Amino acid sequence: MEKTWYILQLKAEMKRKTWWIIPAAMIAVALLVSQMRIPNGENVSVGLCLAEDPMAEAIAAGLSQRESVFEFIVFEKESELRKALETAEIDSGFLFSEEFEEKVKKGCSKELITFLRTPFSAKGTVAKETLYAVFLEKYGEEILLDGRKEIYEEDRKDLVPFLLERNAEYLKSEEFFRTEVEAIPVQETSDKEELTDIYPIQGIMGIFLFVLLWMTFGRRFEGNGRGICLALDRKRQKRFEYLGYLAAVTIPSVTGIGVVMAVGESRGVVIELFRMFLLVFIGALWVSIVGGWFRSSMALSAWVLAFVVIQLVLCPVLINISAYLPAVNYIKYLFPLGWYV
Known part of the structure; x- marks a missing residue:
């Protein structure tokens, strides 16, 4: 039953003309961001x-x-x-x-x-x-x-x-300025990612998918936005809506993976696929849970913007503040984008 629900909703999404704008916008923005030169603190x-x-x-x-x-x-x-x-x-x-x-x-x-x-x-x-x-x-x-x-x-x-x-x-002499060099043992560094690493392309792709999930959720505030859900019991309603979120981001998530690989910002095919998998499934679950707080499209719009800004700050998209606040490395996992970048 779940498979049928997913396929039906995927076909319904693909028939929406506006839905195809998202993948096109993802490609356009990625091309723009890839041309940006973000200053490197190690530039000498x-x-x-x-x-x-x-x-x-x-x-x-x-x-x-x-x-x-x-x-x-x-x-x-x-x-x-x-x-x-x-x-x-x-x-x-x-x-x-x-x-x-x-x-x-x-x-x-x-x-x-x-x-x-x-x-x-x-x-x-x-x-x-x-x-x-x-x-x-x-x-x-x-x-x-x-x-x-x-x-x-x-x-x-x-x-x-x-x-x-x-x-x-x-x-020629060192009478006034003398430098003494003392060798000290250096601790071996781990293979963990550097604190200064940022992922602008992945971050932008993740934000697109996050907003698309909320756009899908927001249809419930339209005239007949919930459709077939009203004919299902509460448990099945949740499953149907969750599968609807997955259907809405299926093609855009594939587009996101393709864009990341194409612009040369990949962390490896396996890592990118796994991180995207986490973003999509955790993001859909996150929207299902947090969405229960909203009763109007006005409140939803305001909070979605706030969520986007918070994730851009906490996650290493344009800047990695975890270099200054190590706790951010853990706080970011409270939001879907934190599982992707």
Whole structure:
């Protein structure tokens, strides 16, 4: 009997023109999301636009030769640098002004270098310190020579060799800045997923299915939305409605699996199928239970929106807050999407 109910409701769903909009929307949104570049906290690439200035090029060469955690990438045009920053290809960037060397020699200190960043730039401050350190190495001699009169109250040319010698000595030695490296044992990490892992494609597919389940539930508030259910006893009504939820998300869930595999965000075929299985069956059960609280379509609409927002926050769709609140790893299982991502 249950099999017949499921097949009949699946055929009824497939006859609805609006029902086919969901799989099409899932594909369209997945294509859009797959083109998004979500900033990576481990990105160590920093962009440089040198404005074809010799001194800026010397600084860039010094940055490349310097021992650093950063990877400095040179862009020929400012537009290319800004585009790389917007697409999260680089963490931050530095734009050297035109006639940079000439401005430095004239003692101009304003608007020499423009620092470009986004709200997601995580290492900008350290990158600035690295660049300014190299800049001072290149410009240190000029600072010393220009400051002779201020320091010694007279322009003594006989001090030039001494100052240059001391400057070179300080740059090469570790007299002022000494680094001691101490090796410590590192604990072996487990094979568990990183706390920073996020699943935007799976999350969006899961939200689509979650909303579709509620749309199916919401038909009961239409004129004759419950149909045959009214002719069944309470126990059979629950089973019939549950099978109706499964029928409503059958094709969209298959579409979701196909989309995830197609865009290259799969965690493996077996894992994706198992997680989707959990989402569909637990989601249908969750809607059956929680749906008993609602007596009007207005209340349903408000709460569905709230449920969507809560799941987007708790589940690693766009951000994984469990890295800061470990309890979220368990709280998310109170909602269907938590079983999928």
